[in-house]
Amino acid sequence: MRNNVKKSLTELDQRHFIHPTSSIKQQQEHGPAFIFTEGDGIYLKDNNGRELIDAMSSLWNVNIGYGRKELGKAAQQQMDTLAFSSAFSTFSHEPAIRLSEKLAELAPDGLNAVFLTSGGSESNDSAFKLARHYWKLRDQPERKKIISRQRAYHGVSSGSTSATGIPQFWEMAGLLSTDFIHADTPYELGTAQAIASIRNLIENEGPETIAAFVAEPVQGAGGIIIPPDDYFQEIRKLCDEYGILFIADEVITGFGRTGTMFGLEHWGVVPDMMTLAKGITSGYIPQGGVMVSDEIHETLKEKSEGTLFHGFTYSGHPTACAVALKNIEIIENENLVENSKEMGDEMLNGFRSIKDKIDIIGNVRSLGLLGAVELVEDPSTNKRFSPSLKVAPRVVEILAERGMICRSVTYDSTDIITFAPPLIINKEQIDNMIEILYDSILEVRREKNI
Structure with a gap:
């Protein structure tokens, strides 16, 4: 019976479900890689009964782990009273008001107002539009350009795709929005060279045409x-020098992921705008937002006339706001930000321990529970493997066979394995992750004779 159910679901998946950011060819040839049925803590279970460590928190977002009934109860309670209500035309409700207040409490000083969205792409698109609108209100409408960075990921809607600095995301339909330019990333560069790249872009484009600079605290x-x-x-x-707004994309790095509530706190820097999503609800329901500085908010209040013609049906969705509030409560009550820091240190120590034993491991790094292991032909020179070897993707396949889900990054000929386990992870589970990783890299090393 189980095999018949599996076959039926596989066939239905192939026939009807177009997967996001997936290989359609692979889906049609092999079916879905997994059909998940349950989640508990840091673990997922598929329809074959296999249990796997989710070392990516799905899409970097299940911060409090799977199976938290508190969030279901919060959603049900809100749905029982007010499942949905529009926030257009200044209509409001308590969950959105309370969440906005809570976000202002958590955010860096000076960020006290939020525009709510349904997710990260919407948040970044909203930030770009609000930045351009701000400059129009300030009588500088020529400030339209957004500087992003190579290797950046900001989403897949029109504006956020154009801000994304990974060319593969442009190939599907092209750059859909104008006035987006990309500077060098700090990857393998010192600060001086990376900043010089941005300064050169500003000077070449004309500072008076630049609306904002956007960056993930950790790409x-x-x-x-x-x-x-x-x-x-x-x-x-640099932004202050040229009067450019600084947008921090905290979609991945927010809500404890890096061992602080928000990623930029590590460097004591306050942005003008901050985009949020993912960990705000731990993925239990779609939610996002854009926090703006007091100065931007005052400009909007003082200089706006008529309607702000931007918004989404689900901006301020009451059920999503109620779930976000409960999720944040759990993060605070269970000290998950501190646990992220402590377990992130353990994860990094584990990476370093296997680097000492395997001679194809290059740079290893982690900030909180956001980490990476690079695989290289020669760590002493950082010489990379030929892309045709597909080393990191093969390691990820072996990891899945051994019971752990990770992701590989092969952009620009790199072989990087990425990690972002739920913030509830403990030392024993970290040790298990490292052991599986060690065995999997060794297996691929033998298999490919490298």
Whole structure:
């Protein structure tokens, strides 16, 4: 009976379900890689009864882990009273008001107002539109351009795709929005060279045409790129010098992921705008937002006339807001931000321990529970493997066979394995992760004779 159910679901998946960010060819040839049925803590179970460690928190977002009935109860209670209500035309409700207040309490000083969305792509698109609108209100409508960075990932809607600095995301339909330009990433660069790249772009484009600079505190999909210690201080100075808004994309790095509530706290830098999603509800329901500085909010209040013609049906969705509030309560009550820091240190120590034993491991890094292991032909020179070897993707396949889900990053000929386990993970589970990783890399090393 189980096999018949599996076959039926596989066939239905192939016939009817177009998967996001997936290989359609692979789906049609092999069916879905997994059909998950249950989640508990850091573990997922598929329809074959296999249990796997989810070392990616699904899409970097299941911060409090799977199976938290508290969030289901919060959703049910809200649905029983007010499942949905529009926030258009200044209509409001308590969950959105309370969540906005809570986010202002948690955010860096000076960020006290939020525009609510349904997710990260919407949040970043909203930030870009609000930045351009702000400059129009300030009588500088020529400020339209957004500077992003290579290897950046900001989403897949029109504006956020154009801000994303991974060319594969542009190939499907092209760059859909104008006035997006990309500077060098700090990956393998010092601060001075990376900042010089941005300064050159500003000067070449004309400072008077630049609306904002956007950056992830730690680049996620680009390969867990942790910047040099002085990088964001210099970014803040550069933006202030040219009067450019600084947008921090905290979609992945927010809500404890890096061992602080928000990623930029590591460097003591406050942005002008901050985009949120993912960990705000731990993925239990779609939710996102854009926090803006007091100065931006005051400009909107003082200079706006008529309607702000931007919004989504589910902006301020009451059930999503109620779930977000309960999720944040759990993060705070269970000290998950501190646990992220402590277990992140354990994860990094584990990476370092296997690096000492395997001679194809290059740079290893982690900030909280956001980490990466690079595989290279020669660690002494950082010489990379030929892309045709597909080393990191093969390791990820072996990891899945051995019971752990990770992701590989092969952009720009890199072989990077990324990790973002739920913030509830413990030392024993970290040790198990490291053991599985060690065995899997050794197996691929033998298999490919490298």
